[in-house]
Amino acid sequence: MSEHDQTRILFVDDEPKILASLRRMLRRVRGEWDAVYANSGLEALDVLSEQRCDVIVSDIRMPHMTGVELLQEVRRRYPHMVRMVLSGQASRESVLGAARPIHQYLPKPCSFEKLKSSVDRIVALSRAVADDELHAIICGLESLPSLPENHDRLIEYLQHPDVSRNTVAPLIRRDVGMGGKLIQLLSSGFFGPPQNIADPGETVQLIGLDIFRSLVIDIKIFRRCDEQTVETLDLRRQWQKAHEMARCATMVAKSFDADATLCSAACNAAYLHGIGRVLLAKRFGDRYVRLREQYGENPRELAHAEARELGVTHGQAAAYLAGLWGLSPSVIQAIRWLDIPSEAPPEEQFSPLTAAHIGCALIHGPDGHHPLDEAYLAPLGLDDRIARWQQEWTEKQNTEVSHV
Amino acid sequence: MTEEWNEMSMVKASQSYGLLHDTLARGGHAFGTHAYRVLAENAAKVFGGSAAILLTYTPKTQHMVLRAGIGRGVDVGGVPEGAWLNIDLDDLRSECDRVRCQCPAEVCALRPFCMLALVDGMLSRSCMCRRIIFSYGGQPMAVLIVRDPSPEDEIDTELVESYTALMRLMLERLLDPDKPREEEDLYRNLIEATGTGYVVADLRGVILDANDEYARMTGLGSAEQVLAQNIADNTMQTDKASDVETLLSCAKDRVVRHLKVSFVKPDGGLTFAEVNASRVCIAGQDCILALCQDITERQQLENQLAQAQKLEAIGQLAAGIAHEINTPTQYVGDNVRFIDDAFRDVLNVLDGLSALLDAAEQEPRCQELAGQVREAMDAADIPFLTEEVPAAARQSQEGIERVGRIVRAMKEFSHPGSEAMSAIDINKMLQSTLTVCRNEWKYCAEMQTDFDDHLPVVPCLASELSQVFLNLIVNAAHAIEDVGGGEEQGKGTIGIRTCRCEGHVMITITDTGSGIPDDIRDRIFDPFFTTKDVGRGTGQGLAIARSIIVEKHSGVIDFTSTPGQGTTFTIKLPLCHADVEGGRESAA
Numbered sequence: 001m002s003e004h005d006q007t008r009i010l011f012v013d014d015e016p017k018i019l020a021s022l023r024r025m026l027r028r029v030r031g032e033w034d035a036v037y038a039n040s041g042l043e044a045l046d047v048l049s050e051q052r053c054d055v056i057v058s059d060i061r062m063p064h065m066t067g068v069e070l071l072q073e074v075r076r077r078y079p080h081m082v083r084m085v086l087s088g089q090a091s092r093e094s095v096l097g098a099a100r101p102i103h104q105y106l107p108k109p110c111s112f113e114k115l116k117s118s119v120d121r122i123v124a125l126s127r128a129v130a131d132d133e134l135h136a137i138i139c140g141l142e143s144l145p146s147l148p149e150n151h152d153r154l155i156e157y158l159q160h161p162d163v164s165r166n167t168v169a170p171l172i173r174r175d176v177g178m179g180g181k182l183i184q185l186l187s188s189g190f191f192g193p194p195q196n197i198a199d200p201g202e203t204v205q206l207i208g209l210d211i212f213r214s215l216v217i218d219i220k221i222f223r224r225c226d227e228q229t230v231e232t233l234d235l236r237r238q239w240q241k242a243h244e245m246a247r248c249a250t251m252v253a254k255s256f257d258a259d260a261t262l263c264s265a266a267c268n269a270a271y272l273h274g275i276g277r278v279l280l281a282k283r284f285g286d287r288y289v290r291l292r293e294q295y296g297e298n299p300r301e302l303a304h305a306e307a308r309e310l311g312v313t314h315g316q317a318a319a320y321l322a323g324l325w326g327l328s329p330s331v332i333q334a335i336r337w338l339d340i341p342s343e344a345p346p347e348e349q350f351s352p353l354t355a356a357h358i359g360c361a362l363i364h365g366p367d368g369h370h371p372l373d374e375a376y377l378a379p380l381g382l383d384d385r386i387a388r389w390q391q392e393w394t395e396k397q398n399t400e401v402s403h404v
Numbered sequence: 405m406t407e408e409w410n411e412m413s414m415v416k417a418s419q420s421y422g423l424l425h426d427t428l429a430r431g432g433h434a435f436g437t438h439a440y441r442v443l444a445e446n447a448a449k450v451f452g453g454s455a456a457i458l459l460t461y462t463p464k465t466q467h468m469v470l471r472a473g474i475g476r477g478v479d480v481g482g483v484p485e486g487a488w489l490n491i492d493l494d495d496l497r498s499e500c501d502r503v504r505c506q507c508p509a510e511v512c513a514l515r516p517f518c519m520l521a522l523v524d525g526m527l528s529r530s531c532m533c534r535r536i537i538f539s540y541g542g543q544p545m546a547v548l549i550v551r552d553p554s555p556e557d558e559i560d561t562e563l564v565e566s567y568t569a570l571m572r573l574m575l576e577r578l579l580d581p582d583k584p585r586e587e588e589d590l591y592r593n594l595i596e597a598t599g600t601g602y603v604v605a606d607l608r609g610v611i612l613d614a615n616d617e618y619a620r621m622t623g624l625g626s627a628e629q630v631l632a633q634n635i636a637d638n639t640m641q642t643d644k645a646s647d648v649e650t651l652l653s654c655a656k657d658r659v660v661r662h663l664k665v666s667f668v669k670p671d672g673g674l675t676f677a678e679v680n681a682s683r684v685c686i687a688g689q690d691c692i693l694a695l696c697q698d699i700t701e702r703q704q705l706e707n708q709l710a711q712a713q714k715l716e717a718i719g720q721l722a723a724g725i726a727h728e729i730n731t732p733t734q735y736v737g738d739n740v741r742f743i744d745d746a747f748r749d750v751l752n753v754l755d756g757l758s759a760l761l762d763a764a765e766q767e768p769r770c771q772e773l774a775g776q777v778r779e780a781m782d783a784a785d786i787p788f789l790t791e792e793v794p795a796a797a798r799q800s801q802e803g804i805e806r807v808g809r810i811v812r813a814m815k816e817f818s819h820p821g822s823e824a825m826s827a828i829d830i831n832k833m834l835q836s837t838l839t840v841c842r843n844e845w846k847y848c849a850e851m852q853t854d855f856d857d858h859l860p861v862v863p864c865l866a867s868e869l870s871q872v873f874l875n876l877i878v879n880a881a882h883a884i885e886d887v888g889g890g891e892e893q894g895k896g897t898i899g900i901r902t903c904r905c906e907g908h909v910m911i912t913i914t915d916t917g918s919g920i921p922d923d924i925r926d927r928i929f930d931p932f933f934t935t936k937d938v939g940r941g942t943g944q945g946l947a948i949a950r951s952i953i954v955e956k957h958s959g960v961i962d963f964t965s966t967p968g969q970g971t972t973f974t975i976k977l978p979l980c981h982a983d984v985e986g987g988r989e990s991a992a
Contacts, residue, residue: 015731021738028745061727088730108730109737109808165825192816195829195861205863208826260858 006034007123008051012044012058012070013086025112033119041065041073048078055119057106060087060095071101079140080132082122082324086110096214098190099221100142104326105189118326125323125332128316134283138321144275145225146177147235152224154178158213165209169201176242176271177235178222179203183268185221188326196264198250200243200271233281238274241363246271249359251396252389256350262330266355269334272322273356276314276335279321284310297369299339315339342376354380362393440472443571444547446610446632451534453549461500461544468496468546496535500544503537538568601677601696604686609635609652612691621677621698623669635694638667651681652692665696673930676703708948715867726815729807737804744797751790754781813839817870827861828869830902830909830977837873838900845881845898849915854901862909862977868952875945876913876973883917883971896970908959908976919967928963953977 011022019037026035036053038044042065044058056074060067071083088108089095098105104118129135150171157163157171172178179200186206187194195206204212215221230236249270253263280288291309295302306313319336327335334353337344341357357373364370372386440458448456458472536547592615595602601618605611614630622638624630636648650663660682667675677696684693761781764774813836838851845851877898884896899914920928927933929950953961957977965971 015735017735018731021735021742024742024746025738027742086734088727088734107812109733109804112738112741202827202861205825205827206861208824210824211826260860 006032007055007119008034008036008053009055009057009119010036010038010044010047010053011086012038012041012056012062012067014040014059014062018059028112029116041067041070044070045073045077048074053078053081054123055082055084057084057086057115060085060089060098066097068095068097068101071098075101075140075142079136081139082119082126083139084118086115095190096211096219099185099215099219102190103139103188103324107189107192121329121332122320122323125316125320129312129320131283131310131312134279134312134317137283138279138317139324141321143181143221143223144177144278145229145233145235146175146222147230147239148224148227150175150178151222154216154222158216163209165204165212168204168209168212169199172204173199173201173246174239174243176200176239176275177225179243180272180275181221182207183272183327184325185215187268187328194326194328196260198254198260198263198267200246200267233278235278238278242271242274244363245273245356245360247359247396248363248393249356251393252358252362253352253355255389255392256355256385258350258355261328262350262352262355265328265331265334265352266359268322268327269331269338269352269356270359272327272331273315273318273335273338273360275321276316276318279317280306280310280312280314299370300373303339313339339370340373342373344376350380350382354382358382358386358389362390366390442628442632444472446571447536447547447549449632449634450608450610451549453534456547456549459496459546459548461497461546463501463544466497468500471545496537496546499535499537500546503539503544536568538571540571595695599698601698603630603635603694603696604684605635605692605694607652607690607692609648609692611635612686617698618696621675621696622667623671623673623675638669639665651679651694664699671927673927673933674700676700704944704947704951707944708951711871711944711948712868715871719867722814722817726811729811733804733808733811737801737808740797740800740804744794744801747789747793747797754786810839812836817874825863825865828864828866829859830862830911831855831857831859833866833870834873834900834902834911837870837877841874841877841881844878845884847895848881848884849896849898852897852899854899856901856903859902859904859909860979862979864957864977865952868956872949872952872975873911873913875949876975879945880913880915880917880971880973883915883919886918887916887968904979905976907979909979911975911977912972913975914970914972916970919969919971920963920965921967925965929961 011019013019013022016039019039023035023037026033036047036051038047040062041058044056047053048056056071058067058070062070067085067087071085074081074083083102084104084106085095085098085102086106086108087095095105103122106115106118126135129138154168154171157167172182182203183197183200185191186197186203191207197203197206207215225235246267249266250263253266258266277292284291288310291305292302295305303313303315315336315338319332322332322335330352333344334351334356337353338356338360341353344353347353354377357376361370361372377383377386444456444458447453447458459468460471461468534549536549537544538547539545596615596617599617601621602613602615603611603618604613611630611633614627616627619625619627619630622630624633624638635651639648650661651665653661660680663679663681665677665679667677669675676699678699679694679696681692681694684691757777758781761774761778764770765778767774816832816836817840834853834855838853877900880898884898887896896916897914898916899912901910901912901914903910924933924935929946933947950961953959953975959978960976961973963971963973
């Protein structure tokens with residue numbers, strides 16, 4: 001989106017009155033947004049072949065070419081585009097197919113403010129990702145890679161008609177490829193207003209097992225990645241760490257008596273933060289591997305090196321993805337600054353960032369690679385609590401080990 | 405009357421006669437052992453008498469013993485207390501002897517007969533009786549039926565015959581319950597083993613034999629208590645040809661009938677039964693044999709299924725309608741917003757124009773034109789438009805938002821297509837249920853909600869649970885309407901509260917309505933039990949609620965109620981189903 005200052009949006013709807021009313025609404029953002037309109041999927045593709053657009057907002061149910069087909073095609077041809085749905089379709093079944101290609105789902109009726117703020121947030125985050133190729137990688141992502149063993153086992157479980165969500169939950173929880181996609185679906189408006197998720201394993205329960213099954217089996221929302229990719233991206237370790245961080249961050253937030261929204265935000269931030277490294281590894285390959293070998297000991301230095309050498313930090317990349325997925329600003333904030341909270345815009349009080357940062361430090365142990373950011377934590381006055389959290393986490397780990 | 409009196413010998417008082425006297429005098433009471441009482445009562449019923457007594461005759465000693473009597477709540481010849489009853493015993497004796505001698509061809513007769521009451525030795529009043537004399541096991545019996553005589557009154561001899569034949573059958577069962585009847589026992593056991601209700605009745609529906617299952621289904625206690633009652637008495641009467649008529653007609657047509665019958669229990673409850681009725685011949689008499697299968701539970705399930713299907717259809721419809729409404733809602737909302745914005749901009753322009761006009765009016769060359777514009781502006785009443793157009797836009801905007809909210813609630817309420825348990829925000833579900841049924845309560849009740857913001861999600865069957873909430877809220881509104889909630893007496897209050905308690909989520913729905921009377925508390929969850937008028941309640945709401953909460957969610961539903969003050973229903977739903985707490989990993 002660096003080519004032009006104005007955000008160019010393509011609206012697609014088979015109801016001309018919708019397009020007309022949108023055109024009228026856009027009068028308020030003259031100069032900020034540049035809009036184009038198409039009455040059908042084919043017309044939309046014509047428009048896109050003539051001019052570059054940043055965002056597409058499409059209806060789902062349209063004659064000839066459905067919104068789902070259109071968005072799939074747009075993703076294939078123009079992976080850099082933000083793909084949003086604006087639909088009045090009320091039953092989830094009729095839109096399940098959209099679960100793969102969409103970034104966000106806006107239900108009709110949707111206020112213009114909502115549409116505007118959703119798009120603006122993404123545009124703002126995208127500015128941090130100047131690299132076109134990385135940009136296209138992040139936007140073009142349909143789903144994150146799942147570990148082959150987890151993916152196979154899930155399919156196997158789901159063949160069983162009476163499988164319980166409790167059987168499926170541990171798989172999801174330990175695999176950000178799956179848990180992340182489900183968090184997206186639940187945050188993006190696809191399943192109604194966003195719900196709190198204090199455990200990625202809970203997502204199956206929130207969606208309902210029958211819908212989950214058709215998402216996995218029929219729509220294939222998860223992507224089984226090959227062993228080589230697992231090695232290259234160091235996925236096993238990444239996903240395991242993400243899972244632990246999410247648990248620990250949730251524990252910290254809960255023991256601080258934070259409300260459900262904050263606990264959920266802390267959990268999501270800690271869980272999704274590591275995706276940034278996977279994204280950078282995918283874009284920069286060996287260059288990034290070397291960078292990590294050099295600075296991996298110290299996340300702060302790594303972040304600085306990323307900014308210096310690559311022009312983008314892994315926090316920024318993950319935050320952009322979180323923004324595309326419709327996660328709340330506090331989650332995005334926590335993901336962006338998790339490694340370097342003292343560089344974030346100052347916060348007055350305990351936030352998802354606090355919990356996620358502490359959670360991340362605690363799982364690496366007191367002498368680990370992930371030291372606490374004293375400059376950030378000092379004003380919050382949490383010193384005595386941190387020791388207790390460290391202990392609580394160790395106990396939790398031990399009981400888990402003895403349990404298994 | 406006097407001649408008749410002379411021919412009669414007077415019966416001396418005895419203990420039995422004292423009893424008889426009491427019985428007849430009080431009216432509506434009965435005495436005697438159960439077996440004899442049943443016969444007397446049945447005779448009164450069959451022959452339309454107001455009272456009946458039964459005597460047995462011992463030929464050897466020529467003693468007649470009064471065994472049972474029944475007065476049916478009618479003034480029996482106006483017999484006052486302390487009176488004697490006089491029966492021509494000699495006549496009875498000779499008749500009994502005659503019947504006995506003609507054995508085995510036992511004969512019975514239904515003859516006019518006179519019974520007199522003496523008060524202080526004076527003839528007080530006579531009442532006409534009919535008598536039946538028949539023999540059972542060599543012992544004659546006499547049944548005297550007090551009945552107003554009328555000249556044209558002809559007793560159907562067929563009826564008498566069938567009565568006496570069946571009486572013998574009943575006596576056998578009643579007097580010698582322990583007498584071994586092997587073959588019969590086998591069949592009885594067979595029937596009992598199938599859990600089938602069994603009833604034999606004569607062609608008028610008078611029950612001659614039944615088992616305990618039948619008695620249970622009709623709510624009449626034990627088999628003995630059912631005897632001599634009429635099937636019709638505890639069978640649902642409907643507008644169409646009554647079930648009983650159909651049942652009885654099978655004897656005439658000699659066909660087996662399958663039909664569904666609803667029994668009405670004395671407490672008002674219903675039992676649905678599938679009945680196979682056929683004609684059988686017992687002791688030479690045509691009878692109806694009916695085998696009844698209790699299908700109440702099945703009926704209940706069928707109803708629930710039908711309800712669920714209806715809901716599903718509504719859900720699909722709602723989803724479709726929601727889509728239809730959402731699209732225009734989107735552009736109407738945007739357009740109203742646009743008009744509002746645009747009008748403000750136009751107003752800004754008008755402000756500048758006004759100043760320009762003031763200046764132009766000073767300029768002779770423009771005066772005429774300026775005057776015209778001024779006129780047009782006055783005609784348009786700009787100050788009014790300045791005030792009202794934004795207000796109109798704002799209100800339209802609010803209206804469209806409300807439409808959107810209702811459609812969303814409708815969609816959420818109907819939950820099309822989710823059959824498996826999913827995690828649900830109960831607060832949100834209650835909120836959308838309230839929106840959907842707002843019309844039911846808004847005229848009679850204030851709604852007070854106290855939702856726990858920290859309520860965890862609960863695994864549940866969404867559409868069924870919202871149906872339970874709907875039922876309880878609508879019930880609450882009806883209860884308030886029953887005590888006149890609304891215009892006259894001011895609105896009542898419905899309170900809905902949610903909270904978390906020890907592994908459960910608790911939902912309470914309180915109303916200030918009529919309350920639940922003590923005598924029906926045990927039965928409000930019974931299927932088909934309703935106190936509502938036809939069309940307002942099917943008696944299934946609470947039964948379905950219970951089945952959904954208790955059976956499908958392993959939850960608890962209970963209530964407390966003070967008649968006249970209101971009712972509180974409490975639902976507890978378990979947060980998780982035991983095995984895995986809060987999604988913690990099991991040792992997989």
